[in-house]
Amino acid sequence: MTQTPELLVGLDAIERTDVLALGSALTLPPGAVLFRLGEEATNLYLIERGLIALTMPMQIAGHQEDVLIDERVAGQTVGWSTVIPPHRFTLNATAPVKTELIVFPREKLLSHFTTRPRVGYVVSQNVAVIVGQRLQVFQAMWLRQMQRMVNLTNA
Amino acid sequence: MEMFLSVLALSLVGVLVSAMLFAAALPRPHEIDTRRTSDDARVIQAGRFFVDDRRRDIPAAISPVPLEALLLQLERHVRLEQAAAESFHWSPTPEALHMRTVSPLVH
Numbered sequence: 001m002t003q004t005p006e007l008l009v010g011l012d013a014i015e016r017t018d019v020l021a022l023g024s025a026l027t028l029p030p031g032a033v034l035f036r037l038g039e040e041a042t043n044l045y046l047i048e049r050g051l052i053a054l055t056m057p058m059q060i061a062g063h064q065e066d067v068l069i070d071e072r073v074a075g076q077t078v079g080w081s082t083v084i085p086p087h088r089f090t091l092n093a094t095a096p097v098k099t100e101l102i103v104f105p106r107e108k109l110l111s112h113f114t115t116r117p118r119v120g121y122v123v124s125q126n127v128a129v130i131v132g133q134r135l136q137v138f139q140a141m142w143l144r145q146m147q148r149m150v151n152l153t154n155a
Numbered sequence: 156m157e158m159f160l161s162v163l164a165l166s167l168v169g170v171l172v173s174a175m176l177f178a179a180a181l182p183r184p185h186e187i188d189t190r191r192t193s194d195d196a197r198v199i200q201a202g203r204f205f206v207d208d209r210r211r212d213i214p215a216a217i218s219p220v221p222l223e224a225l226l227l228q229l230e231r232h233v234r235l236e237q238a239a240a241e242s243f244h245w246s247p248t249p250e251a252l253h254m255r256t257v258s259p260l261v262h
Contacts, residue, residue: 068230140240
């Protein structure tokens with residue numbers, strides 16, 4: 001992870017070091033589950049190396065299959081439901097390859113932000129950027145699919 | 156002798172009448188063709204009864220394929236759609252929103 005992680009953009013070097021010190025390292029072997037849809041979200045994750053696949057269950061030929069929805073790579077964040085109510089994961093997260101992450105417990109983050117409002121503001125803005133991007137991308141994907149349905153209906 | 160001739164004549168009349176009735180009961184060749192065509196049509200119609208003509212444009216890619224292959228197709232589709240949606244995110248125009256995809260699930 002050479003560039004500044006998306007979660008820490010806008011913080012100075014000392015602030016970044018302080019925030020990173022709140023986390024602990026976690027290494028997932030290939031195929032390991034990071035979190036499951038519906039679980040309580042208590043940790044925010046920063047990917048240091050590897051890949052996290054975000055999936056949702058889909059019914060295919062009478063079976064439930066996890067279908068890829070999104071992929072996150074080094075420098076990106078997963079698990080922002082931890083800092084956004086109702087604090088429930090809405091996707092499954094797995095590591096298709098060996099993946100190293102930094103785990104930030106919600107309580108530690110919030111307590112740190114309480115004493116350092118500027119850091120809390122910048123990190124919250126970064127989370128808003130991540131959520132906003134996901135919203136706009138999926139909004140566009142949904143509309144493209146709707147357009148195909150309209151085209152099929154009028155064909 | 157008279158009685159014998161009478162019985163013979165009556166028998167001949169009976170055979171003739173039976174033959175005529177039998178001939179009348181048999182279908183004529185052109186009638187057989189017509190009936191077969193209509194039966195075939197009924198079979199074809201019955202076979203297409205549940206076919207929704209509005210769905211004839213569904214691509215062959217969604218036809219029954221091995222589950223693993225379908226999941227790979229879905230993954231590829233999602234990645235392509237996401238790339239198209241992300242380009243809309245960075246440069247939002249109607250053209251970018253409706254950019255064509257090469258996903259086999261769409262074509």
